[in-house]
Amino acid sequence: MKFTSLLKAATTVAFASVLIACGNSSSSSSSVTEVEFFSQKPEMQATLQEIVDDYNKSQDEVKVKLTSVPDAGTVLKTRIANGEAPDVINIYPQNADFKGWAADGQFVDLTDESDILGNLNEGAAEAYAVDSKIYNVPLTTNVSGIYYNKDAFDKLGIEVPKSLAEFQDIVKKIKDDGQTPFAEALGDPWTVNGFAQLAWIQSASSPQAANDYLRFSDKGAIKSDEVSKNVAAYLDLLAGNGQSNSDGALYADTVAVFSEGKALMMANGSWALTVIKQQKPDFEVGFFPMPGLTADAPTMTVGAADMAVSISAESKNVDASKDFVKYLSSTEAMQKYYDVDGSPTSVKGIDTEGKFEELADVADLAFTDQQAIWLHSEWTSEEIFWDVNVSYIKNKDLTAYTDALNTFFDTMK
Missing domain, CATH: 3.40.190.10 (Periplasmic binding protein-like II)
Structure with missing residues (x-):
């Protein structure tokens, strides 16, 4: 009798544990969507982290995690080759490897994403199109x-x-x-x-x-x-x-x-x-x-795109990634970036008056027909x-x- 009672009790506890576990799993699956942002700009890590933190605080549905590692270019190539590409990637669209990956369908087609591309000066993203499709959002350029x-x-x-x-x-x-x-x-x-x-x-x-x-x-x-x-x-x-x-x-x-x-x-x-x-x-x-x-x-x-981002076609969180890229390409976010980096930017509405005046005579040529994209892109x-x-x-x-x-x-x- 005592054994039967103990068995019933144990069964009840085990069943309750299963319910609790299922409850936790359900809670986890409906929790905040996590997006990885992979950067190749270690010198701008602190500023990028501030931008990421600002975005995370601005809403409660998506949490972006910034990844910045040594030898980022090699790490990125390895991850893409292994099918482990980050969600949002700081990548250089003028490079041959980017063009090859884009042609192979590694990145999300952003051609119709007017909420994102509308933040940029006309023609900035089109300059890096692959097969007439836009796979990258160029936010700044070097000169x-x-x-x-x-x-x-x-x-x-x-x-x-x-x-x-x-x-x-x-x-x-x-x-x-x-x-x-x-x-x-x-x-x-x-x-x-x-x-x-x-x-x-x-x-x-x-x-x-x-x-x-x-x-x-x-x-x-x-x-x-x-x-x-x-x-x-x-x-x-x-x-x-x-x-x-x-x-x-x-x-x-x-x-x-x-x-x-x-x-x-x-x-x-x-x-x-x-x-x-x-x-x-x-x-x-x-x-x-x-x-x-x-x-x-x-x-x-x-010169060519410097802080530029693409979204992995393998991402399980494409919509959340697009939302973050929309924020990253906003005047608010890129003003914070520009105030530290000073590179010419394609984002509309950035206040450059009186800032980085040393670069002005060359920076003014950025994103015009007087800026050539690096010849080695070919x-x-x-x-x-x-x-x-x-x-x-x-x-x-x-x-x-x-x-x-x-x-x-x-x-x-």
């Missing part, structure tokens, strides 16, 4: 140009160049005054990439013409001709015109040389301004775009291109330069 010491320029009576000839005259005037024209980091070849790409864009007359010449021409077609000679003339501005240790100098070295006033110019990108400011230069910093061959040619910059790789340009700057051998470019690009043809 490349030439930093310069405004105070030193004023003392020498130098104005920002409007043509290659004027640029050459500036370099000569600086040297004649016994000063160093450029802070260079030839030990970090990527630092020359923006300058070199702009040299090709201006020499060929447009970004498309530059890639038609380099990437989409016949094998062995790159030769010593008017276009390549003009490119060489731009690169000659750097050749022999850097600080004494420029051959082995790294990125941090060149920023220090420029910030200390030991060189009057530095070819680099918008991302360098924060580092320059950390050095507390005692002069006013300016930034100018690459002049054309002649004064009537448009100045140009080159290439299968880019690192050798960096090395080839550095080799020319060191040796000024045009034949060796064109031969090396043919070797590099012929593998893509």
Whole structure:
């Protein structure tokens, strides 16, 4: 009898436990939807976390978790390959791997998402369309140009160049005054990439013409001709015109040389301004775009989307992800981002007045036809291109330069 009673009691307790467990499961399934936001911008982690926290506090249906890890690009490739893509991904739509993934259906088609795309300036997202469909929301872009010491320029009576000839005259005037024209980091070849790409864009007359010449021409077609000679003339501005240790100098070295006033110019990108400011230069910093061959040619910059996001097609929370991306692309969220990062933004209504004025002359070209998207967005790789340009700057051998470019690009043809 006692055994029967105990058995009944145990059964009752077990059944109750099952009910409780089922109740917890039901509660969990109806709880807040969790969305992972994967960032490749570690320097902006604190600001992005603030934006995520603001979004999470603004509603109670979706909770976004920010992921920021070392070597984020490699981690992301591994996760996508393993079918473990994050819900919302900070990814660069100009890159070949993005284009391949988009064509393979890895990302949600956002072409008709007017609530999101309506927050952007016209044409910003369309510039990165794949097969006429929009898979990415580009919120900011980087730009490349030439930093310069405004105070030193004023003392020498130098104005920002409007043509290659004027640029050459500036370099000569600086040297004649016994000063160093450029802070260079030839030990970090990527630092020359923006300058070199702009040299090709201006020499060929447009970004498309530059890639038609380099990437989409016949094998062995790159030769010593008017276009390549003009490119060489731009690169000659750097050749022999850097600080004494420029051959082995790294990125941090060149920023220090420029910030200390030991060189009057530095070819680099918008991302360098924060580092320059950390050095507390005692002069006013300016930034100018690459002049054309002649004064009537448009100045140009080159760059591409930086803080840009896509939604994984494998996400189980696409609607929640879209809601977060809508918030991320809002004026409220991107104002907070811009106030720290300073990169040109495609989001409407951002207050830029009096902020990051050092970048203004180049930043104003962003998201216009005077900003080229990185030429290597059409290439299968880019690192050798960096090395080839550095080799020319060191040796000024045009034949060796064109031969090396043919070797590099012929593998893509």
